[in-house]
Amino acid sequence: MSFSLTTWNINSVRLRMPLVQDFLKAKGPDVLCLQETKCENDSFPMAAFRKAGYEHAAIHGQKGYHGVAILSKLPLSMIDRRDYCNMGDSRHVSAIVEPEKGRRIRVHNFYVPAGGDEPDPEINPKFAHKLKFLDEMRLLHAEAERHAGVSTILVGDLNIAPLETDVWSHKQLLKVVSHTPIETETLLDIQSSGAWVDLMREFIPPSEKIYTWWSYRAKDWKAANRGRRLDHIWSSADLAPALASIEVLGAARGWERPSDHVPVTAAFQLRTAQ
DNA sequence: ATGGTGGACGCTCCA
Numbered sequence: 001m002s003f004s005l006t007t008w009n010i011n012s013v014r015l016r017m018p019l020v021q022d023f024l025k026a027k028g029p030d031v032l033c034l035q036e037t038k039c040e041n042d043s044f045p046m047a048a049f050r051k052a053g054y055e056h057a058a059i060h061g062q063k064g065y066h067g068v069a070i071l072s073k074l075p076l077s078m079i080d081r082r083d084y085c086n087m088g089d090s091r092h093v094s095a096i097v098e099p100e101k102g103r104r105i106r107v108h109n110f111y112v113p114a115g116g117d118e119p120d121p122e123i124n125p126k127f128a129h130k131l132k133f134l135d136e137m138r139l140l141h142a143e144a145e146r147h148a149g150v151s152t153i154l155v156g157d158l159n160i161a162p163l164e165t166d167v168w169s170h171k172q173l174l175k176v177v178s179h180t181p182i183e184t185e186t187l188l189d190i191q192s193s194g195a196w197v198d199l200m201r202e203f204i205p206p207s208e209k210i211y212t213w214w215s216y217r218a219k220d221w222k223a224a225n226r227g228r229r230l231d232h233i234w235s236s237a238d239l240a241p242a243l244a245s246i247e248v249l250g251a252a253r254g255w256e257r258p259s260d261h262v263p264v265t266a267a268f269q270l271r272t273a274q
Numbered sequence: 275a276t277g278g279t280g281g282a283c284g285c286t287c288c289a
Contacts, residue, residue, distance in 0.1 A: 218279085
């Protein structure tokens with residue numbers, strides 16, 4: 001039994017629906033997790049997703065900013081939308097998918113706050129918000145459901161590039177929000193204390209560079225190649241042996257009117273798991 | 275050292 005899931009910060013789902021449709025036609029993951037949909041639930045382009053074979057959805061949107069969504073070929077149940085930091089932001093949605101009988105997986109889809117420019121929580125409330133948000137994410141691993149036969153996948157734009165090989169220049173980005181020690185250490189600590197597995201790094205060793213985001217502000221993003229790995233796919237330990245592949249679709253950054261993030265897809269062969 | 279681009283919204287915020 002195979003199962004595949006894509007995470008993609010789409011930076012306006014309405015504007016980029018044609019790209020999404022092309023992607024779904026080409027890759028057809030079972031589940032698609034989007035971030036920065038930037039539209040209210042009422043204006044989410046659900047009809048186009050249904051037409052593409054994605055009849056099931058868990059949407060958590062808001063006007064103009066943020067917004068996350070899970071689209072699925074398979075039924076979704078136990079949909080949950082959480083207000084991290086109690087600010088009314090739409091930055092989380094989760095749901096259970098059951099790729100085969102008895103194999104339940106809760107998918108958590110996150111859009112972590114970017115954190116502003118100044119990496120000091122004392123003077124920059126956006127950075128303080130980011131750190132507080134991470135602290136709340138830390139609690140996920142303790143949830144009863146995870147110990148009651150439900151596996152977990154956590155994806156999204158986490159807005160942190162934790163490893164030296166997750167950025168174009170470790171040295172030059174040490175004081176740049178997304179790669180500061182407080183952020184990278186916190187993220188890696190959440191990962192290890194929660195027994196999460198970084199599936200992208202299971203498949204692509206830490207010795208190799210991986211980028212999932214390239215700034216719009218570069219003159220020539222491809223030539224400069226100053227990317228960062230801001231998008232992630234984690235799982236509970238029980239799912240890791242079932243990982244079959246990870247694909248980072250870098251070509252998507254070169255599509256017409258692209259998102260600044262590219263889609264990342266994990267494929268599983270569930271029979272090989274415990 | 276600075277400003278560069280892109281999206282939503284509505285004359286500015288956020289990334």
